[in-house]
Amino acid sequence: MQVALVSDSTCDIPPALREELGVRIVPLYVNFEGKVYKDWEEISPGHIFSRVKAGADLPTTSQPSPQDFEVAFAEALEGGADHVLSINISSKLSGTVQSARIAAEKFPGKVTVFDSLAASAGIGMMVLRAHEMLSRGEPLKEVMAELERIRDDHIVRFVVATLEYLRKNGRIGGAEAFLGNLLNIKPILTVQNGIVDAAGRARGEKRALKEMVKTFKEWSAGRSRVRVFFLYTGAENAVENLRREILALDNAEEVYTSEIGAVIASHVGPGIFGYYAYSL
Numbered sequence: 001m002q003v004a005l006v007s008d009s010t011c012d013i014p015p016a017l018r019e020e021l022g023v024r025i026v027p028l029y030v031n032f033e034g035k036v037y038k039d040w041e042e043i044s045p046g047h048i049f050s051r052v053k054a055g056a057d058l059p060t061t062s063q064p065s066p067q068d069f070e071v072a073f074a075e076a077l078e079g080g081a082d083h084v085l086s087i088n089i090s091s092k093l094s095g096t097v098q099s100a101r102i103a104a105e106k107f108p109g110k111v112t113v114f115d116s117l118a119a120s121a122g123i124g125m126m127v128l129r130a131h132e133m134l135s136r137g138e139p140l141k142e143v144m145a146e147l148e149r150i151r152d153d154h155i156v157r158f159v160v161a162t163l164e165y166l167r168k169n170g171r172i173g174g175a176e177a178f179l180g181n182l183l184n185i186k187p188i189l190t191v192q193n194g195i196v197d198a199a200g201r202a203r204g205e206k207r208a209l210k211e212m213v214k215t216f217k218e219w220s221a222g223r224s225r226v227r228v229f230f231l232y233t234g235a236e237n238a239v240e241n242l243r244r245e246i247l248a249l250d251n252a253e254e255v256y257t258s259e260i261g262a263v264i265a266s267h268v269g270p271g272i273f274g275y276y277a278y279s280l
Contacts, residue, residue, distance in 0.1 A: 003134050003143075004081035006072050008064060008096050009039035010089040011123035012231065014258045021131050024072045028089075028096065028263045032059035037262070045233045045265035058168050059266045063096040069103035073111050083140065084111045087127050087147070091115045092194035112140070117151055117194035120264050121229035121276040126150055128255065129278075154278040155219045157199060157212045159186050161235065161271020188212060189274075205238055212274065213245045220251055223279040230257040232273040233265050239273040246275065 007013070009027040018025055027038040030048070033056055037043035048059055069086070076084045086104070091097040097115045104111035116123045126147050133143045186208040190199040199215075202208035220226045228246055232239035239257060246252050260272065 001082045001140065002080060003083045003085050003140055004076035004079070005127060005131055005134070006069070006076060006084055006086040006100075007123060007127050008088050008100075009041075009261055010094070010096070010119055010263050011087070011127055012120045012258050012260050012264065013124045013127060014256060015040070017256065021128070023127060023131065024076060026064045026068050026072050026100075028064060028094070029062045030059050030262045030266060031062060032056070032266075036062075039263040040261045043262045045260065045262050045270070048262055048266060049234065049270045058165065059262075061094075061263045061266050063094050064099050066099045066102035069100045070106055073103055073107055077107065077110060082110075085130060085134075085140065085143070086111060086113045087116055087123060087130060088113065089119050089123055090117045090191070090194035092117070093119055093196070112144070114144070114147055115194075116147075118154075118156070118191055118276070120260050121231045121258065122154070122156055122191060124258070125154075125227065125229050125255065125276055125278060150278045154276060155216065156191050156274065156276045157215055158189055158231065158268075158272055158274025159202075159205070159208045159212070159238075160189065160268050161186075161205075162269050163187065165267065165269030209238065209242055209245070212242065216246055216252075216275070216277070217249065220249065220277070220279070224251055225280040226252050226277050227255050227280065228252050228275055228277040229255050230273075230275050231260050232257070233260045234270040235273040238271075242273055242275065252277075 006024045030037045030043050073084050086100045088097045100113045104113050116126055130143050184204050186202050188200040202211050230239050
């Protein structure tokens with residue numbers, strides 16, 4: 001059975017790699033300064049950050065419509081696929097999964113929608129693993145079992161440079177945001193059970209990086225092979241330092257390093273760096 005892969009733009013897989021893999025991407029939308037933009041295609045994080053710094057209101061984001069997914073599923077099936085596997089952003093962060101499931105009803109028995117309970121590279125790592133297995137001819141049942149394993153057993157840590165975006169998005173209170181900025185406190189965040197959660201905090205970027213590396217070492221101990229996906233925006237030096245520290249470990253192998261897209265950036269702000277990883 002030939003299975004086609006579909007995901008949404010929050011998977012943050014680099015565009016060249018998307019093309020190479022033949023994965024269809026359904027974009028989410030960024031609503032900014034009175035216009036609606038397609039994530040990755042029509043707006044960048046840099047544009048958002050520069051305009052917000054100049055005084056623009058923070059953008060809002062919206063999920064794809066069921067019709068958006070319906071088009072992608074139809075193209076895949078009409079292109080020769082027997083089945084479609086759609087891997088999407090956590091249902092606890094977006095209504096994207098629901099849109100995909102509504103669209104799947106138009107193709108009974110032909111589309112499987114998988115809730116990654118992840119975001120950004122967390123979705124991307126599942127898409128790439130599914131592609132790897134499908135390319136070897138492994139059955140969909142085994143692919144789904146592997147995706148569930150990865151969803152249940154992986155690690156994610158990331159740091160944001162400013163608490164402003166999180167505060168304005170209602171993630172933290174204004175007093176805490178002020179205190180964090182005043183003391184140069186860097187929140188270390190994770191995605192747990194499908195939602196963004198606190199994993200710690202550190203005074204300054206260097207200590208935050210050290211803490212993330214320590215956590216990675218503890219998690220990866222005893223695992224023979226660990227695939228790592230690095231993510232960032234506006235923090236090239238920080239993510240490079242993080243890469244250097246983690247890839248010095250014998251069991252860590254990099255899959256890719258990618259800047260996040262505009263939708264994810266709209267919620268976490270500039271200066272983010274971190275990783276997702278899973279073991280084989």
